[in-house]
Amino acid sequence: MAQVEKRSGGCQCGKVRFEVTVDLGAPVISCNCSMCGRSGTLLTFVPADQFTLLSGEGELTDYRFNKHVIHHLFCKVCGIKSFARGSGPKGPTVAINTRCLDDIDIEKLNITRVDGKSR
DSSP states (O other): OOOOOEEEEOOOOSEEEEEEEEESSSOEEESSTTHEEEEEEEEEEGGGGEEEEOOOOOEEEEETTTTTTTTEEEEEETTOOOOEEEETTTTTEEEEEGBBTTTTOGGGGGGEEOOOGGO
């Protein structure tokens, strides 16, 4: 069942803030690749037009690895990656770290494990 709603979120220090329209009933990805496995991100993906960066553009630093196609954006102040930008099959996409959504209950998410380490 779809649980589409507008949510806000951001980094730990509050410099980076965003709003996103997201379906929290859809599967959330727990990947074991070298980055996600170390940082513990739980990712959901939305079209870029469902994401609005409210503040902190100047506080973001970009890191790309592997195929260098995803912009992993970190807060320069606290180091938290609350989202990443890239392209999906349907165009520009934003990967949201659901752990960075305000008042999220991780236990209620539909978590799907992905073996990114083997890719």
